[in-house]
Amino acid sequence: MEIVIPGRGSYQLRHLVLDVNGTVACGGRLLDGVRSRLHALCDAGWHVHWITADTRGRQAALDEELGWPAQRITAGGEAGQKAAFVRSLGAGSVVAIGNGSNDAAMLREANLGIAVLGPEGLALDTLTAADLVAPDILAALDLLADPDRLVATLRK
Helix, strand or coil: CEEEECCCEEEECCEEEEECECCCEECCEECCCHHHHHHHHHHCCCEEEEEECCCCCCHHHHHHHHCCCCEECCCCCHHHHHHHHHHHHCHHHEEEEECCHHHHHHHHHCCEEEEECECCECCHHHHHHCCEEECCHHHHHHHHHCHHHHHHHHCC
16 A cells, blocks of 8 residues: 655555554454454455464464464564564565554554554553554554545644
């Protein structure tokens, strides 16, 4: 997807990287409405990735529910691993969404970082690393489904 944002330039975005716990899931359960929105974004041509250290031990069930596996990282050094994953995709083509402190580096690395205030809160360092903040994951995903809303928010 190409988005031209006045005062910011042109964005060629094709990858969406999502934190799992606290962002698209709470307590190891996928939040209502996330599955349908992610599938719609895939249908629109986005390459959707979710990344986790599986701290809740429920990722296999979440993978089955969503229909594709998460990118697994190891416990310890999660922030660096998430940022490295964004770089491996080509950071200039990535939108990253997260809420936790260990998501700040991937939001900074991505061409567009979105922080969400979810049921587990929003870490201050992730807030300051983001290009924009959404009230919840559904609102963030809806911005990607309607890029004109992104332009309206981010133009200078």
